[in-house]
Amino acid sequence: MIKGSTSNSSFQKHQVDDYERKRYSGRDQKLVDKKEQKILRRLLKENKKDRMKILDVPSGYGRFSLLLLEKGASVVSCDLSFHMVKRTTEKLERTGNHFAVVADAKQGLPFKTDIFDGLLCMRFFHHLHHPEERKAVLEEFFRVSSLWVILSYYRMNFFHFIQRILRSRLEKSQANIKMMHGQEFREEIKKTGFDIKKSHPLFRGIHAQHILLLKKVRSLSGSNSSR
Numbered sequence: 001m002i003k004g005s006t007s008n009s010s011f012q013k014h015q016v017d018d019y020e021r022k023r024y025s026g027r028d029q030k031l032v033d034k035k036e037q038k039i040l041r042r043l044l045k046e047n048k049k050d051r052m053k054i055l056d057v058p059s060g061y062g063r064f065s066l067l068l069l070e071k072g073a074s075v076v077s078c079d080l081s082f083h084m085v086k087r088t089t090e091k092l093e094r095t096g097n098h099f100a101v102v103a104d105a106k107q108g109l110p111f112k113t114d115i116f117d118g119l120l121c122m123r124f125f126h127h128l129h130h131p132e133e134r135k136a137v138l139e140e141f142f143r144v145s146s147l148w149v150i151l152s153y154y155r156m157n158f159f160h161f162i163q164r165i166l167r168s169r170l171e172k173s174q175a176n177i178k179m180m181h182g183q184e185f186r187e188e189i190k191k192t193g194f195d196i197k198k199s200h201p202l203f204r205g206i207h208a209q210h211i212l213l214l215k216k217v218r219s220l221s222g223s224n225s226s227r
Contacts, residue, residue: 011081011083011084012083013083013086015083016061016081016083016084016087017087019061020061020087024063032202032207032209033063035202035203036122036152036202036211037067039200039202039211040064040067040120040122040150040211041067041071043150043198043200043211043213044067044068044071044150045071047118047147047148047213048071048072049117051074052071052072052073052074052117052118053073053074053075053076053115053116053117053118054068054073054074054075054076054116054117054118054119054120055075055076055078055109055111055116055118055119055120055144055145056068056075056076056077056078056119056120057077057078057079057103057105057109057119057120057121057124058078058079058080058084058105058121058124059077059078059079059084059085059088059100060079060084060088060123061084061087061088061091062077062087062088062091062092064120064122065077065088065092065098066091066092066095068120069092069095069097069098073097073118074097074098075092075097075098075099076098076099076100076101076111076116077089077092077098077099077100077101078100078101078102078103078105078109079102079103080102080103080104080105081102082102085100085101085102086100088100105121105124105137105140105141106128106133106136106137108136108140109140109143109144111144112144113143113144114143114144114145114146115144115146116144116145116146117145117146117147117148118145118147118148118149118150119141119144119145119148119149119150119151120149120150120151121141121149121150121151121152122150122151122152122211123152123209124137124151124152125137125151125152125153125154125178125185126152126153126154126177126178126179126208126209127177127178128178129176129178131188134185134188135188135191135192138188138189138192138194139192141192142192142193142194142216145216146216147215147216148197148213148214148215148216149194149213149214150211150212150213150214151211151212151214152209152210152211152212153180153185153209153210153212154177154178154179154180154208154209154210155179155180155181155182155185155201155208155209155210156179156180156181156182156208157179157205157206157207157208159205159206160179160206160207160208179208182210189212189214193216193217194214194215194216194217195214195215195216195217196212196213196214197213197214197215198212198213199211199212199213200212
């Protein structure tokens with residue numbers, strides 16, 4: 001079942017199909033996918049409890065929603081794109097314990113406070129170029145989660161930075177991503193009320209992506225029960 005508005009959908013159906021088919025088809029991206037899955041499996045195992053309810057945002061076409069379901073969680077997949085959410089629902093409709101919502105995390109999430117045990121956010125923060133955007137999203141993640149958040153970000157990495165420049169000149173289609181200094185992002189996270197428990201580099205020294213495990217250490221003053 002899909003809930004939410006389709007007015008701000010950023011992908012059309014044929015684009016979703018094309019993205020799913022091509023995004024992790026290359027040899028290097030298959031390695032990235034395999035390593036991401038390995039790190040997440042480890043973190044989920046270490047933070048597992050019975051009958052967990054987890055939000056996957058943005059869920060895309062469901063690459064990680066399936067992993068969460070395999071770990072026995074009830075999963076809500078959330079994405080800005082209606083067609084991405086629809087594709088996830090099609091893939092997972094027979095698994096049970098799955099619900100899907102169309103929403104923009106930057107504009108607020110349509111969920112009550114502390115409704116999820118955990119929240120997974122992969123490959124989103126490197127698209128947030130302004131501190132105000134990151135602060136708003138982190139505060140929403142803090143509000144709707146009760147125990148932990150797992151998220152990824154791109155930490156400044158010279159090798160990866162140069163690689164992307166060279167690839168953009170060859171492919172002319174590289175996305176404009178934000179690489180942050182580790183201390184800068186850590187401060188933003190701590191100001192929100194999270195404590196950083198673990199940090200896993202995807203490929204140390206050669207890839208900018210890091211996956212963090214955050215735990216809640218205090219309440220946000222003045223937070224609302226829902227949006």
